[in-house]
Amino acid sequence: MKTIAMLMLLGVAAPAAAATTIDLRFIGEQRIPGGATFNGPVVGGLSGIDYDAATGRYKVIADDRSALSPARTYDFTLIFDAAGFTAATPVASTVLLQPNGTPYPLNQIDPEAIRFTPTGTLVYSSEGEATATSQQTPFIREMTADGRYVADYQLSTRYSPSLSGATGIRNNLAFESLTFSPDGTRLFTATENALAQDGPAATLTTGSPSRIIAFDTATRSAVAEFVYLNDPVAAAPNPAGQFTTNGLVELLALSSTEFIALERSFSVGTGYSVQLFHIDISNATNVIGIDSLSGANVTAATKTLLLDLDTLGITLDNLEGISFGPTLANGNRSLVLVSDNNFTPGLFTQFLAFEVSAAAVPEPASWAMMIAGFGIVGGALRRRKPVVLA
Template sequence: MDFIRKTCAIVFAASLFAISVASVHAVDFSVNSRLSYLGQQIIPTGTTFNGTTVGGLSSLDYNHGTGRYLAISDDRSNINPARFYELSLDLEKFRRSSAPGQDGVSFNTVTTIQKAGGGAFAANTVDPEGLRFDPARNRIYWSNEGQRSGAGFQNPTVREMNMDGSQVRDFAVPHRYHPSGSAAGLAAGDKGVHNNLGFENLAISKDGNTLYTATENGLTQDSLPASISSGSRSRILSFDIATGQSKAEYIYDVSPVAIAPVPAGLFATNGLTDFIVVGDRQFITMERSFAVGAQTPGTPVTGNTIRLFYADARNATDVSGLESISGQNINAVTKTLLLDLSDLKHDDGTPLALDNIEGIAFGPKINGMETLILVSDNNFNNAQFTQFVALQITAVPEPETNAMLLAGLALVSIIVHRGQSMAAPSNP
């Protein structure tokens, strides 16, 4: 019986260990994790800080060392020089309310982004969109979306800068991303990013060795922009951080526009606006769909539909050797819907009104659980607002972990049963 007790103890401990290991990983994130609404804070358009107009916040990242956030503005040096902010968010002051206030948001510093050789960018020569902080190197990576329009072409770029905004280096973006051909991007032979649909985002791998960016929609030679009837085939592009050279590329299929514009025929778009890494080539991606006059039933009319997906590129085809994927048979990144923010409600049951949310980052842990913080780009439009939304991740054990636990308990039952049979006295 002593052997049985020891065996049962070992099996039971192994089962508990399986659960604890899964819980540790699920605190970061798992595809089965649940996202719940913690609250929001809103900064009115027109707010100023240190002589700059706060707005256009297109990307957000959290510095665990300081407990503060970095947010890049997509001001093209038109209102003020291209810049990023350091700010603090007090999640205790976030409210599930349509009028939450702004007391939980405070701006600490603003830093001008410098061009190579020093100095601020001139007006309309840059379009900052993505930002990630690298704690191991104490550096910031940022993306410039690029431009394809009648006003001129600009190549999309991914760059590294010091904390004071000074330029360190450029990453080697393949030429197939550089716009060429017609301004509309719809003619035969056109190449590169569609206008305003280039490098909107950045993400860093968990080991800190790989930097990812992605086009908001497909390259002109790969697919048309997203519409009501069809999606678009974006590319996720990876870089070796040590060398700055590009590596693998994967196709991410952006969904069609979520809700048709009202009236029909007005402007509508959907795009991959930001993403974060949650595992080996696994991401939480954010798609922002907008259509003039669009409304989810029962929600305010803002035109925005924000959806979070779990995206897995582990079995996706590396298309880095293909100048165009048109006509090619490839495996795209798989994706699973995690949350449609249109489903979120305030404490009084009213729906969350969504602005043009474009940035996502992990925040601090609350009660041992991870948080996700989202931020909106108000386009410096008085009809919009800068919105911070906080979500909490609730860990759910992976199916294989539950299977391990059940198998362990079954083994315990078998051992106990056999032990009881061995110990039972034989019939005379």
């Protein structure tokens, strides 16, 4: 298959040398039909994924608010190589436990993202809720491999939803993402769209300013925040006036300042549009001291299109999770995406596998050997210059 995406990178051995290219090549997909079960619970709502090199399995979190079964994760085995993708199979499940050691009751958690910590525990996010009848603050929580509570990350009250809806997270537009820096000293998450006090949600004509939060993993406290500008909604709904959305649903760190960002757009009657971006926060304003971005003069992260998944020629589902996978036999790394089917009858769960055809992506056991940034060469290659919010 022809190369479908290219990202210009600085040379690994000699940063001053001529730029080389990294390509993403689509390997294939696997689907799990809606309604499939494993050990009783329905398998679906797969919102976050991370690879465990020690076991060769993938940890996947289900976006179930304990409505169908207790909130949980799954272990999956994915069988693919450079020639094709042949199987995606759940092999274990783990119930998420509250600090008191019991499963989460109905609607007290909205699981979205999950990552292994450098020490072998896991962190996961809950998106919270912001409706007229329920205001739940999102959270990021650390757990053991068997689901037991370890600790919470500290979060500013600016993220707490309000009854008026004038401040805090918007409903279903909060923490969909988690990623650790290669050296393990920082954990990042982001809101899917703007906080209510920061600006509008994404529309057909305007994007939305998300906040990326950087936590110190030693203290589990936030040390910086940066603005990421989502694109407008990709396509008009059919019929007009129906539901639309676009937002930042996952991050995957390449360094302490650069990431792959997964944006997912949806419009009723039109379906999903999904894009991967390379983003860089190194020159973005640290807005941790700014409670409202409205009227603030700040510089957002730079953002460059890496891959438009609409070009793959397949039907896209609600893709929300991304992880590096194992090294392929030819020495190249792999990349995997997973979709959240929202437990909707008739919809499927989708896994996509890609080959990363350069060795600049870190092995799980050697993140510190990562190049300093996946730095994009040349101003003309930027999708947009740093944006000033007015």
